[in-house]
Amino acid sequence: MSTAENTILGLKLPTDPRWADLASISIQEILTDHAFCEMKAATQCVTLISRYADKEALVNALSPVVTEEWGHFRMVWAEMKKRGFGLGKQRKDEYVNMLMEREPKHGAHGEEKLLQRLMIFALIEARSCERFRLLHENLEDQSLKDFYYKFMVSEAGHYRMLIDLAEQYYTEERVREAWAWWLKTEIEVLAQLKPRGDRMH
Numbered sequence: 001m002s003t004a005e006n007t008i009l010g011l012k013l014p015t016d017p018r019w020a021d022l023a024s025i026s027i028q029e030i031l032t033d034h035a036f037c038e039m040k041a042a043t044q045c046v047t048l049i050s051r052y053a054d055k056e057a058l059v060n061a062l063s064p065v066v067t068e069e070w071g072h073f074r075m076v077w078a079e080m081k082k083r084g085f086g087l088g089k090q091r092k093d094e095y096v097n098m099l100m101e102r103e104p105k106h107g108a109h110g111e112e113k114l115l116q117r118l119m120i121f122a123l124i125e126a127r128s129c130e131r132f133r134l135l136h137e138n139l140e141d142q143s144l145k146d147f148y149y150k151f152m153v154s155e156a157g158h159y160r161m162l163i164d165l166a167e168q169y170y171t172e173e174r175v176r177e178a179w180a181w182w183l184k185t186e187i188e189v190l191a192q193l194k195p196r197g198d199r200m201h
Helices: 003-009 018-024 027-051 056-082 094-101 110-138 142-169 172-191
Strands: none
Touching: 018 027, 018 110, 027 056, 027 110, 056 142, 094 110, 094 172, 110 142, 110 172, 142 172
16 A cells, blocks of 8 residues: 555555565465454444443444444355355454553543544554555455455445544544554554464454
């Protein structure tokens, strides 16, 4: 992804180009990890809805995403079965775990926690969008190129929706401040992770 395209997503650091090369020779592993990512995304939305059930705008925005993310899981699972792959076991997502570990302590409770969670999930969606674009552009299998184009478009929409949702509950200035902090934090996280072709993140 070009620097300009990363800017549109808000990302400050492009994925190491080696990731796409590694992923292209580890399709089964990538699909497996992708399936679990979609499953966890649906679960995270359900958790937010349950925790903030009194926030109507949040419930309205995230309830259809639950259905969409689970639908994505089913799409990936169908693709895996078509290729004769089993689902296997869930893998540890070091990228997501490291982001969660860096959630500011002052944001651990109350209203601030919602802002931090929306920023984390927006960041994950933005990075996923970038990775899906790399797969779309670099895979030789045309069916998979088309497959990942659809996911790229969807994740871009989720990223924007989460930022917009945050701005319904916090000032634009506060959201920008938090987003900038998370973008900087992601650079630190990525610096500690080696490119792995068997993981989406």
